[in-house]
Amino acid sequence: MSILVNKDTRVICQGITGSVGLFHSQKCREYAEECQPGVNVFVGGVTPGKGGTEVDGFPVFNTVEESIAATGANTSMIFVPPPFCADAIMEAADAGIELIVAITEGVPVLDMVRVERYLAGKPVRLVGPNCPGVITPGVAKIGIMPGYIHNPGTIGVISKSGTLTYEAVWQLGNVGMGQSTAIGIGGDPIIGTNFIDLLELYENDPGTEAMLVIGEIGGNAEQQAAEYIKERVTKPVAGFIAGVTAPPGKRMGHAGAIISGGSGTAAEKIAALEAAGVAVAESPADMGTAVQRAMAK
């Protein structure tokens, strides 16, 4: 079992004719073919004005609507450049896509404000933007993560970061654990899916036994997640927060990773998670063992 991505997932890539979009569509297709031989998971792409053409075996459509009609896609992976990303997300939602995974980095914050309003009340889930994507090991990956480091298993991973998530997944592998699903939610101030949304899904997923939450400085999503864990989550949860040494007022790579006005520090997030009974790894080298600790509790 898993969340968000399963054997019914059929994906189109918006921005497939760009070099990055094509490269990762190919990688995603390879991974899906390994996992589900003979099943076509990555069914095509969308680039306005290039409809009717084909790129490395992927049919290209002008609009998301057309691509759904032709392929039955229910999921979109977005690689379009930042100025057009918000519009691409809204187009996908309007066309009836159920899961949108926006990889694009550098989307203006106010664009995301408009996207959030547009998506409100629609039956669609957005992951990202500025995220590595979603992977259900052994089924499919939608995003830029290296597929082979993941193993099918029972740990649900949620993270604001990319390579730090790979690190965590690697460590889980070293202690003999795999993932039900691993999701990068992105490091921007306004994102589609947050910790709480996924904690709820993992809590209700019979295939997930425990969760690993990886956060960082900035905002208070981790504190809210801690509140939620305390009240609603019965499964073991481990965590890690990056940025204990980050100075205030400086943006640490991710647009959202900034301590402002003295709030959003790692210390307050760690304290909140620990108060909620989460096994927090002190060192980034101990994320795997923190999950073991959480499960042994």
Place this chain on the structure above:
Amino acid sequence: MKIHEYQAKQLLSEAGVPVPRGIVVKSADEAAKAFEELGGAIAVVKTQIHAGGRGKGRFKEHPDQPGVVLVKSADEARENASRMLGNTLVTIQTGDEGKVVNTLLIEEGVDIQDELYLGIVVDRESGGPVLMASSEGGMAIEEVAAETPEKIFHEPIDGGYGLHPFQATKLAFRLGMEGKAVRNAARFLPQLCRFFLDNDCSLAEVNPLVVTGDGTLIALDAKVSFDDNAMFRHKNFAELRDLSEEDEAEVKAADTGLSYVNLDGNIGCLVNGAGLAMSTMDLIKLHGGEPANFLDVGGGANAEQVTEAFRIILSDDNVKAVLVNIFGGIMKCDTIVEALLTAYDKIGFSVPLVVRLEGTNVELARKMLNESGKDIITAADLTDAAKKVVGTLAQ
């Protein structure tokens, strides 16, 4: 991107938000002339730096000279300006090193009846911009929030429409305004919100907002910064950037597509990915070291970028050792080692270099490092890497 007060006021004024009349000057004589031109009995001389706390700030060269002063004659304007220009102002926000003042804003005096606070930021929780208003004008909003949070009023701003007039009126009454001031607020507040939305601001703060004796509202001070991700829509803002206000190494890094932040420690780090880069700093600290920087080389990490990254790290004289921490995913470890070795030769390393690699093709990559014959210390895992790099300093 941060801009100066005088630039913010110019943009606000163009957007219909009232600001005091003012003249930007770069010399003491110009300051005196500006006083005459403004024609009032008083004027304010304001230093222009990208940091707050100027009024309470003092100059290194003239410990009695504040960064903002009220003057009553052209001569006084000249004297103050000459003590400010070219000198270093230290405020609570500049750090001990302070900032050199190159520009002054000379403004007309304003009849102040009441001072209020207005600020707009994007609120992550509600997923949209929010207007904060307080009767505690002139104070840092963080202090008000900590001590008397009930004195701050919040109004969510519709990301498409802006602030509705009723919201502005509601706030005006809450802030204790009366008569003409309320009518002016119903125009001023929505205009400020419109300005925020139209220009992709990440912060727009008017502190204080002044209510004059006749009920006019004026932005006495203004602080504006823009969302870097939205600059493609505002190409004209590029000319507002003041590079002298920014860290040279950070600017250089950004130009090469690297994300770099200078810190106080002595262990330089080069990492791929922002989250891992932050964690690497934490790891160094956990094992008794002090990180000298945050540096994310991004997903690509080619020889050119790695070389530039090393150059930037080593340009900091405090750096006594360097830790490279790479998790190779799509970008394979051996490709990164190739880039690393090329960069190593180009740079000529004078401090110990510890490399920790994990991920795709890691065996091959470690072999390449070990057989390179270069003085590079390889680490087996994260903890080993941190211990080794901290250990090099003890020797």
